[in-house]
Amino acid sequence: MGFDFELILAIAFFVTGAFWFYDRIVYLPKRKAVLADMAPEAKQAISKEAQQRLAETPRLVVEVKSYFMIIAIIFGLRSFVVEPFQIPSGSMLPTLKIGDFILVNKFDYGLRLPVLNTTIIPTTEPKRGDVVVFKYPRDPSLNYIKRLVGLPGDTISYHNKTLKVNGKLVETDLLAELSSSLNVNREPVRVLHENLGGVDHEIYNSFRHNPLEGDWVVPKGSYFVMGDNRDNSSDSRVWGFVPEANMKGRAFYVWLHWDELFSIPSFKYNGLIK
Structure with missing residues (x-):
């Protein structure tokens, strides 16, 4: 069998998308709750990485979901607009x-x-x-x-x-x-x-x-x-x-x-x- 890059890209899209959706449902509300309890000055000083830690977002979720947007863009362009060969x-x-x-x-x-x-x-x-x-x-x-x-x-x-x-x-x-x-x-x-x-x-x-x-x-x-x-x-x-x-x-x-x-x-x- 050949190397089916299209299939691999589709799998990557759905896997990273699942992690991104899971984070939005489970951990994003926790991060918002943490920020809501913080003073305005502290909110401006805290980084996104620190927000993840304060909300106890699992590292695996943080890493995998971070690739979703770039994979989604590549997947969409290759699937529906133009594909390189x-x-x-x-x-x-x-x-x-x-x-x-x-x-x-x-x-x-x-x-x-x-x-x-x-x-x-x-x-x-x-x-x-x-x-x-x-x-x-x-x-x-x-x-x-x-x-x-x-x-x-x-x-x-x-x-x-x-x-x-x-x-x-x-x-x-x-x-x-x-x-x-x-x-x-x-x-x-x-x-x-x-x-x-x-x-x-x-x-x-x-x-x-x-x-x-x-x-x-x-x-x-x-x-x-x-x-x-x-x-x-x-x-x-x-x-x-x-x-x-x-x-x-x-x-x-x-x-x-x-x-x-x-x-x-x-x-x-x-x-x-x-």
């Missing part, structure tokens, strides 16, 4: 590089309950060409990022490195050819311009044969996704469709690039994700 692989090259830190819009596809990912307030629906983050269908504790190619009811065909959606060819234009020394794939690739659903972006195609070919009909309530690094991506061609319930949001911005732990972070790739 780091790109761990090259499956979305050249659009996203290994080490890119990205931001994901969490309300684009509906306001969802944290952890459960159940939609409570619908907004807009995913669109063809979006770069989407979703829970990996075979292990929901893992987050994946790919480009949305097929909507519910679409017929997707991929043969000889040629993509068709509902029988219509997705046109590409050759931009460049890179040698193996110029890309992380360690093999020569073609850089192509592709327009998918009105979204202009670049993709990689290698010169070798790719066995990941076939024809698919996207079922209702599901999506078909592919990596922009078409010959080096494990995607819907391998493990199938992405259920709507697994969608987390739309990736929209690269805010930092950091190759390795001991390298220098860079902002030169900052910008909107196409």
Whole structure:
């Protein structure tokens, strides 16, 4: 199983919240009573820490509840507004590089309950060409990022490195050819311009044969996704469709690039994700 930070953050929110609520019900009245019996000059001089001691508030309660507000803010922002992710692989090259830190819009596809990912307030629906983050269908504790190619009811065909959606060819234009020394794939690739659903972006195609070919009909309530690094991506061609319930949001911005732990972070790739 993967490291489910969202679940851990949710647990931290509820645990610290329980301590904060318990303190408000049990010990806050005691602190107010202590202060009520004190002279005005003494009230101004006494610190919050001293108030806790005078009211005999347990140290555990004091420590745990102190983290509640900051955890609540982080939990709320990550769950309902924007969530940061780091790109761990090259499956979305050249659009996203290994080490890119990205931001994901969490309300684009509906306001969802944290952890459960159940939609409570619908907004807009995913669109063809979006770069989407979703829970990996075979292990929901893992987050994946790919480009949305097929909507519910679409017929997707991929043969000889040629993509068709509902029988219509997705046109590409050759931009460049890179040698193996110029890309992380360690093999020569073609850089192509592709327009998918009105979204202009670049993709990689290698010169070798790719066995990941076939024809698919996207079922209702599901999506078909592919990596922009078409010959080096494990995607819907391998493990199938992405259920709507697994969608987390739309990736929209690269805010930092950091190759390795001991390298220098860079902002030169900052910008909107196409």
